[in-house]
Amino acid sequence: MRHVVDSGLAVGAAIVVLASSLLGCSADPATRDKPSVKYDPVSGRLKELGFDATRNGRNDSVGFMDGTHVQRIEVDEDEDGKVDRWEFYSGNRRLERMGYSRRHDGALDAMAFYGEAGEVERIELSTRGDGRFDRVEFYRFGSLARVEEDTNGDGRVDKWETYAVDAHSTPGESHPIVSASFDDAFRGTPTRRFVYHPDGRDVLRVEVDPDGDGVFQESTAARPDRPEN
Amino acid sequence: MKRMLSLALVYSLTVSLSAGLGAQVQNPGVVTGNVVQANGVISGSVRSSSGRPLSGITMELVDARGTRVGTTTTSRDGDFTLLPVAYDTYTLQCVQQNKVIGTSSVILKAATESVKMTCTSDAGVWNKAGVVTALVAVAAGLGAAGIVSTKDDASGSR
Numbered sequence: 001m002r003h004v005v006d007s008g009l010a011v012g013a014a015i016v017v018l019a020s021s022l023l024g025c026s027a028d029p030a031t032r033d034k035p036s037v038k039y040d041p042v043s044g045r046l047k048e049l050g051f052d053a054t055r056n057g058r059n060d061s062v063g064f065m066d067g068t069h070v071q072r073i074e075v076d077e078d079e080d081g082k083v084d085r086w087e088f089y090s091g092n093r094r095l096e097r098m099g100y101s102r103r104h105d106g107a108l109d110a111m112a113f114y115g116e117a118g119e120v121e122r123i124e125l126s127t128r129g130d131g132r133f134d135r136v137e138f139y140r141f142g143s144l145a146r147v148e149e150d151t152n153g154d155g156r157v158d159k160w161e162t163y164a165v166d167a168h169s170t171p172g173e174s175h176p177i178v179s180a181s182f183d184d185a186f187r188g189t190p191t192r193r194f195v196y197h198p199d200g201r202d203v204l205r206v207e208v209d210p211d212g213d214g215v216f217q218e219s220t221a222a223r224p225d226r227p228e229n
Numbered sequence: 230m231k232r233m234l235s236l237a238l239v240y241s242l243t244v245s246l247s248a249g250l251g252a253q254v255q256n257p258g259v260v261t262g263n264v265v266q267a268n269g270v271i272s273g274s275v276r277s278s279s280g281r282p283l284s285g286i287t288m289e290l291v292d293a294r295g296t297r298v299g300t301t302t303t304s305r306d307g308d309f310t311l312l313p314v315a316y317d318t319y320t321l322q323c324v325q326q327n328k329v330i331g332t333s334s335v336i337l338k339a340a341t342e343s344v345k346m347t348c349t350s351d352a353g354v355w356n357k358a359g360v361v362t363a364l365v366a367v368a369a370g371l372g373a374a375g376i377v378s379t380k381d382d383a384s385g386s387r
Binding site: 035049051052053061063070073075087089093095098100102103104109110112119120123125127135137142144147149151158159161171172174175176177180182184192194196199200201202203204205206219 | 276278279280291293294295296318320324325326327328329330331332333334336345347349350355356359360361363364367368370
């Protein structure tokens, strides 16, 4: 599992350090930031470890620890003084969640949740950057399977998308859209639904649910380019 | 006599005008003529779920019957503008590599309508590994491998 430091931690760390010294570093060793370490004054346990994750000579990341336990790592990817990424780890150093500042303004506006095997399970987004998470993307086998979104900010989902994902999917691969449903009346249930051709390109049929009972019927507005049955 | 005629004319015009205004108030809302279909322009910007502007994405406008009625391509900044269409309810589609990767409902009821939408095309961004390995390497470089030892009984203390 790629997010978990396995039992060969010491060996892995040694390899990383060795690789770093072999590959070299762009920064002058004399001006390179040194890792910073803070301990709890009462317990003496390690609290913080500042380090250079990008290996450019400047410390850009801080690991928040409880002794040996890595609780959280904050990364300033663009080194502008604001945190861009937050990594939250479980007791066994498994990456559980990763927060992200999409606007790189120091405000966490996206959060990915990972499964036991390290795969992305869900991403929650604040698309307006107002602190409210209004879009949720659900993943299966590492690929987008479903989307729910509150587009008008009233607290209720008004858009649903589903995608055809199967067990043989390559993680990150995009798959054909199956359907897209919209609640244009903002009543809490879809008013209309596009059902797509299996190739995920064209709308196969349009369905409507005028009374909101969850039962869709094909729209009576015939498409001019569709042959009559 | 001439002055009498002038006064009578003014009185007549005043009465006629008052009567006309009165008729207008009593019978409002009557409009005749040709109704012109109102059109509007839909524009906006598209970003990925990680906030990256999506350039070169085909944006399609689909009407309520599922028929494509407009198409354009996003700019370098992820911006797009479609040709004017009649006021109605539409669906915007992001198309990448001949697949629809995101949708948005647009109800056009004004001369311009701005849409900001998220289309997912970079799930790989979220699959990247964390930096805990780098932290461990730094600890090892400090000669403090025990700080992040895998042993459960390590205290991490000085």
